[in-house]
Amino acid sequence: MPQKNRDRLTILRFPTLSRYPILKHGICSRRGGISATPFKSLNISYNVGDQIHNVQSNLRIIQHAFAAQQLFFMNQSHGSTVISLSNNTEIHHKNIPQADAAITDIRGIALLISLADCQGAIIFDPHQKVVANVHCGWRGNVKNILGKVVKQMKLDFNCQPRQLLAAISPSLGPCCGEFKGYQEIFPKAFEAFSIKKNFFDLWAVSRWQLEEAGLKKENINISEICTRCNPDLFFSFRGERKTGRFGIVAMLA
Numbered sequence: 001m002p003q004k005n006r007d008r009l010t011i012l013r014f015p016t017l018s019r020y021p022i023l024k025h026g027i028c029s030r031r032g033g034i035s036a037t038p039f040k041s042l043n044i045s046y047n048v049g050d051q052i053h054n055v056q057s058n059l060r061i062i063q064h065a066f067a068a069q070q071l072f073f074m075n076q077s078h079g080s081t082v083i084s085l086s087n088n089t090e091i092h093h094k095n096i097p098q099a100d101a102a103i104t105d106i107r108g109i110a111l112l113i114s115l116a117d118c119q120g121a122i123i124f125d126p127h128q129k130v131v132a133n134v135h136c137g138w139r140g141n142v143k144n145i146l147g148k149v150v151k152q153m154k155l156d157f158n159c160q161p162r163q164l165l166a167a168i169s170p171s172l173g174p175c176c177g178e179f180k181g182y183q184e185i186f187p188k189a190f191e192a193f194s195i196k197k198n199f200f201d202l203w204a205v206s207r208w209q210l211e212e213a214g215l216k217k218e219n220i221n222i223s224e225i226c227t228r229c230n231p232d233l234f235f236s237f238r239g240e241r242k243t244g245r246f247g248i249v250a251m252l253a
């Protein structure tokens with residue numbers, strides 16, 4: 001993935017999604033914000049112990065970078081609730097919804113997911129002009145939130161899975177994906193994605209789940225950058241425990 005320095009920010013983009021002028025997207029690394037250690041510096045989460053005004057400033061930096069009319073974020077809870085925002089939906093800023101994925105066809109609304117090892121997945125339909133942004137940690141994989149989002153894109157926005165493009169953010173790689181006691185938490189089917197004792201390739205799990213949902217193999221792009229192995233660029237919960245959250249943004253322009 002090519003990196004672009006915009007102001008002081010480092011934003012990574014997927015070439016496969018950059019082809020579409022209607023879609024603005026990017027992974028905001030931890031660089032370019034104002035928070036201090038251990039949230040240094042572009043932390044976007046209010047729930048990790050950082051100062052509120054720093055988080056507010058960091059969010060403004062991101063909103064400005066994407067020229068978004070509005071940022072839409074959720075109280076992510078490792079669940080599988082998916083929100084559809086259509087033109088008829090009124091978006092209330094003050095009630096931050098409890099959900100882990102949002103789908104929209106509204107322009108100028110930047111869907112923002114916060115991450116530190118979990119996968120952020122952008123799913124884009126260039127034909128219907130619909131985009132989703134998804135928070136998918138291992139619990140999200142267990143609940144197959146990716147499959148759920150594709151289903152809801154179909155139901156609510158008439159998207160055809162074969163036309164969807166998916167891109168998965170930097171996240172915990174197979175190098176660091178150790179799950180002791182996986183028998184308790186993972187379904188049997190995940191054992192096919194074990195690369196050695198207790199280690200799992202959750203990128204491959206997501207690819208499989210997206211293909212099962214009807215996406216074409218060639219339309220699934222995984223950044224294959226491990227957050228824990230790149231602490232200079234990304235927050236990693238596994239690596240740092242007390243740390244910030246970086247953002248992945250998707251918006252129809």
Ligand SMILES: [Zn+2]
Binds near residue numbers: 172175176227229
């Ligand atoms: Zn790693």
